[in-house]
Amino acid sequence: MLENGPQDNGSRLRTEFDFELPHGYVDARGTVHRQGTMRLATARDELSPLIDQRVRQNPAYLGVVLLSLVITRLGTVTDIHAGVVEQLFATDLAHLQDLYRRINGLESGHSTVACPSCGTSFAVPDPSAGTRPGEA
Template sequence: MFQTEYEFTLPMGYIDADGNLHRDGVMRLATGADEIVPLKDPRVQSNPAYLIVILLSRVVIRLGALEMINPKVIESLFAADLAYLQDLYNRINGNGTRSLKLVCPHCQQGIEVELDQPGES
């Protein structure tokens, strides 16, 4: 079966206005519109770095008990969590690396392991 949603746990977590910590969430695969529509947003046009904020607010579909994920939530994440989500986005949407460099814990030999892309088995 083709996987379109990916669970994650943020390294630090989002703290809402009431002080509640939200770490577990779900990100869905991006559509063409998810990558195109934010380019028309004036916040992105005036600051291209803001693109990832809009993009993540569209594809993160659950974060803890929050009812809505919007750009303000993504803006309020700790930098480590933002980097984590950006890396997850790149990996599940095929924009990241397809391999990991690992070291064998027994012989200390370096190896490179190919990763399956979403939809591969």
């Protein structure tokens, strides 16, 4: 699904991405919702959680707030808010955080480092590539 990234055959920008959760969101009636849609994040999406009091008190909550802004649908649920994301199983939350990083181009998987002796630059696996939003 994401092999081509946000570009659709190089001609159109793809802004929404369908996903399927490993377990699914269970609503108050017991209905399991596994399919959903996530949109590309905007600068506002990245900045607005930083003034959220919940994020200020617990920086790890950033990922919950951020996902609540970019998930546009989860099964038949269209009113996605932090309370919905909080109810996800840990595996589903990790799945969505990984999807967020991929579609927004936030993981290259490698960092460039320079040898302190000779100054030669080379790529090494990035230890932070697996870091999820809100896990700084």
